[in-house]
Amino acid sequence: MTKVLVIAEHDGQTMNSSTAKAVACAATIGAEEIDVAVFAESAGEIAAQARKLESVSRVLTIENPANQHALAAVLAPQVVKLAATYSHVLGPSTTFGKDLMPRVAALLGVNQISDIMSVESAHTFKRPIYAGSALVTVEAPADLPVVATVRIASYSAVGDGNSAPVESVAVDAELPQHTRFIELKASSSDRPDLQTAAIVVSGGRALASSENFELIYSLAAKLGAGVGATRAAVDAGYVPNEVQIGQTGKIIAPELYIAIGISGAIQHLTGIKDAGTIVAINKDEEAPIFEVSDIGLVGDLFKVVPELIDAI
Amino acid sequence: MEKILVGLKRVVDYNVRVRVKSDGSGVETAGVKMSINPFDEIALEEALRIKERGEADEVIVISIGASEAQQQLRTGLAMGADRAILVTTDHTLDPLSCSRVLHEIINREQPGLVLLGKQAIDDDNCQTGQMLAAIWGRPQAAFASKIELSGNIARVTREVDVGLDVIEVDLPAVVTADLRLNEPRYVKLPDIMKAKKKPLDEIALAALGIDAAVPIREVFFEMPSERRKGIMVDDVAGLLAALKDKGLL
Numbered sequence: 074m075t076k077v078l079v080i081a082e083h084d085g086q087t088m089n090s091s092t093a094k095a096v097a098c099a100a101t102i103g104a105e106e107i108d109v110a111v112f113a114e115s116a117g118e119i120a121a122q123a124r125k126l127e128s129v130s131r132v133l134t135i136e137n138p139a140n141q142h143a144l145a146a147v148l149a150p151q152v153v154k155l156a157a158t159y160s161h162v163l164g165p166s167t168t169f170g171k172d173l174m175p176r177v178a179a180l181l182g183v184n185q186i187s188d189i190m191s192v193e194s195a196h197t198f199k200r201p202i203y204a205g206s207a208l209v210t211v212e213a214p215a216d217l218p219v220v221a222t223v224r225i226a227s228y229s230a231v232g233d234g235n236s237a238p239v240e241s242v243a244v245d246a247e248l249p250q251h252t253r254f255i256e257l258k259a260s261s262s263d264r265p266d267l268q269t270a271a272i273v274v275s276g277g278r279a280l281a282s283s284e285n286f287e288l289i290y291s292l293a294a295k296l297g298a299g300v301g302a303t304r305a306a307v308d309a310g311y312v313p314n315e316v317q318i319g320q321t322g323k324i325i326a327p328e329l330y331i332a333i334g335i336s337g338a339i340q341h342l343t344g345i346k347d348a349g350t351i352v353a354i355n356k357d358e359e360a361p362i363f364e365v366s367d368i369g370l371v372g373d374l375f376k377v378v379p380e381l382i383d384a385i
Numbered sequence: 386m387e388k389i390l391v392g393l394k395r396v397v398d399y400n401v402r403v404r405v406k407s408d409g410s411g412v413e414t415a416g417v418k419m420s421i422n423p424f425d426e427i428a429l430e431e432a433l434r435i436k437e438r439g440e441a442d443e444v445i446v447i448s449i450g451a452s453e454a455q456q457q458l459r460t461g462l463a464m465g466a467d468r469a470i471l472v473t474t475d476h477t478l479d480p481l482s483c484s485r486v487l488h489e490i491i492n493r494e495q496p497g498l499v500l501l502g503k504q505a506i507d508d509d510n511c512q513t514g515q516m517l518a519a520i521w522g523r524p525q526a527a528f529a530s531k532i533e534l535s536g537n538i539a540r541v542t543r544e545v546d547v548g549l550d551v552i553e554v555d556l557p558a559v560v561t562a563d564l565r566l567n568e569p570r571y572v573k574l575p576d577i578m579k580a581k582k583k584p585l586d587e588i589a590l591a592a593l594g595i596d597a598a599v600p601i602r603e604v605f606f607e608m609p610s611e612r613r614k615g616i617m618v619d620d621v622a623g624l625l626a627a628l629k630d631k632g633l634l
Contacts, residue, residue: 084547144552145515146524168545172527175480175515184481184601187510201609202508203403207412210605217599251555252524255540259548268546304564314530314544314565320509321424321564323546329633339402346612350631352624367615368627380621385634 075104075195078159080152081111081123082169085141088122090269091165091223093230098223099163100128100231101192108133109237110155112148114141116241125233132239142254143169149176150246156181156218160195166222166324167268178220186211186221200224204320205343225268226326226347260313264290267316270299273327273348275318277341278305279334279355279374286311288378289333295385301325303341319344334374337362354378386497386534386556388443389432392487393461394422395454396507405606412507412606421457424502426464428562430569431532432500433465440534443467445494449486451475455585462580463572469583474590481598484516489593491521496557498539503528503561514561524554528563 077099082089092109099107108131109123116134123132133155139147152173156162162177164170166188178185191199196213198221213219267273274296276289286306293300301318302311318325319341326347333354335341342365345351353366356373363369370377397403398418406413421429432444446461447470448454458469472486491499504511518525526532526541530549533540537556542549544563554560618624628634 145527146518149519168528168543171511172515172525175512176519176525178512179481179484179516179519182481182598184479184598185510185512185516186601187512197604203397203412204506204509205609206403207405208607208609209603210607212602212604214599214601249522249524251558252526253553255551255553257545257548257550308565313548315546315548320506321504329628340399346609350628350633351612351615352628354624363617364614365612367612367631368624369615369617370620370624371617372620377621381624384621384625 074160075102076106076159077102077104077108077161077163078156079107079109080162080164080170080173081109081119082165082167083111083113083119085113086118088119089165089167090230091167091170091225092123093126094225094228095163095165095223096126096128097228097231098189098192099161102161102195104161106130110135110152112140112151114138120239124237124239125235126237127231127233127235129235129237132237133242134239135242135244139248143173144252144254145172145176146252147248148173149180150248151244152177153180154244154246155242159218161219161221164222166224170222174220174222181218181220183217183220186213186219188224189221190224190227201343204340205346206339224324226324260315264293265297265299267299267301267318267323267325270327272296272298272329272331273301273325274298274331274333275301275303275335276306276311276333277303277335278309280306280311283311288374292331292378292382295382299327303335303338332362332366333378335362336360337365386441388445388494388496389435389441390491390494390496390499391425391429391432391444391446391461391466392501392513393425393429393446393448393457394502394505395419395448395450395457396422396505399423399506405608409605409607419453419456421460422502422505424504424506424562426569427564427566428500428502429461429464429466430567431562434567435534441497445470445496447472447487447490449474449478449483458585459580460572462583462585463576464570465576467583469585471585471587472590472593473587479598479600480510480512481516482595483513484520485595485598486590486593487517488520489595498556499559501559501561503563514559518559521559524558526552526554526558526560529560530563530565532560532566
C-alpha cells in the first residue's frame, strides 16, 4: 500500500508554502493516503493551516518542547518512528528539508532522492543534476521506504479547500542533547517572499555596491516584487545570503523574473528556469542571459532602471 | 583537538558545461577537466585555518574513488593538509555507502571534527554530511558560514532560507561548508613540490568490510528542455510594451 508522509515546514506559527508544494508532489504518486506531520512545541495553528490542504488525509501533530526549533538531529529520530507505516516520506527541498531528510534516510538505512521534479511512478522520479544541465530518471528500490525531497519550484501549491482530521501523536524516540538552537537572524522585510512572489527583481555584480542595489529594491517596491541576487552580489556583500538564487541558493518559479546586470552563469540560470517570463537588462549584448530571456534589453542599468521606475 | 578529517570529492570542474551521452546512459566525463568539489575546497580551507590558529594538530583529507582522485588529494596536500587517504573503488558510490566508508575511517582516526562540502556540484545531492552524522550518532551543522570553536563545543552560523541561524553542537560533529565560510587559498608551486612527499595511503574499499547500501538506480539521462531566446527590445518603452503584450503589467 502506498502511503505518503509529508513533513511540514513552519516557523512555529505559520506553515511554509513549501509544505503545500510537497503535498502537490505527493498527490502525483498515486497514494491511498497522504498524511502531513507537524513537529512543533505547540502545533495548533500550523495544523489548522495544514488540514485545509487538498489531498491530505490526516494531519499528525507531534508536540514536544524539544521541537520548538527545527533541529535535524532532534527531529530525525521522531520522523523515523513515525515513518514505520509509510511507503514514502517527503520533505521540501529547502534548507529545512535538505538538512533533515538525509538524516532520516540514513537512520532508516536507505539512500535518499534529492529534488524530485516529477513523479514517473511510485518509485521512479526525475531530478536535476549538474546545476540543472542534465536530468536523470532514478528508480528507488521497490521493497524499501522512499525518502525524498521535493524541488518545490516544480510544483504549484495544492488548494486549501480541505478539512482533514487532526490527530495528536505520541512518538517515543530518544532525543539527543548534543545539538542546541541559539538564535535565528532573519532579516525583517515586508517584501514578498522570494519563493512565492509572482514577480522577482534580481541584481548581479554589475550593481557594484549595496547603495546601488537600492535601485533593485525601488523597482521591486514599484512592482510589489520579491528581491533576488546572484552569488557574486551576495559574495560581494551587496545583499544578504537569503536572497541568493541558483544552484546553491534558492530555486524559484515566479511569473515574471527581471534580471538586472546579471550575466547568466549556468549556476544562476538553474534557479530561474521555471520562471514564466524572463526579462534581462544588461549592457553586454553577448551576455548568456540573453540566450534564455524572453525579453532582452541591451543598455546601462543605471540609466534603464531609473527610467523603468519612473515609467511604471 | 587532535585531528580534523576533510572529505574531497573529485568532480567535473564547475566551468565545464556537461553533455549527456547520446544514448542517455550517463554524462560525458571523458577528457573533461576534473577538480576538487568547490564546497570541499572551502571545507579544507576552514580546517587549515583552524589548525593554523592552533586549535587542531593535524588535517587529514580523504577521497573515495578511482586512483585518479589522487590528483585532488595531492592538491589538498599542497593546500596544507598533512596526509591523505584514498579509499579506492572503480564504482561510483551512493551517498549512504560513502557515509559508511567515512564512518569506518572515523572509527580508525577518531577526529574531533569532520568537515565536508555542503553538496557536490555533480550530483547536487546534498546528503553525505547529514547521513554521516546520523550513522555516527553525532551532531550535524549543515550549510556553515561561520565556525567558532571553544573547548568541546562548536558554535556554527548556518545559511538557511530565512537568513542565518546559529546552533551549538558538542564535538565531535560533522559540519558542512557553505560558500561564504571562507575563500580558499591558492596553491603555490613550492607547496606542490612539498605535497609530493606527504603520505597518501590507499585502502581498497573491499578491505574496509562496509555493507554497501542499495543505491538509487540511475536509469536514464537527458538534457533539459532549453528555454528559447525571445525578443530584443530597444528601450524602456519597448520593454513596457512587450510586458503589457504578455499581460504582465
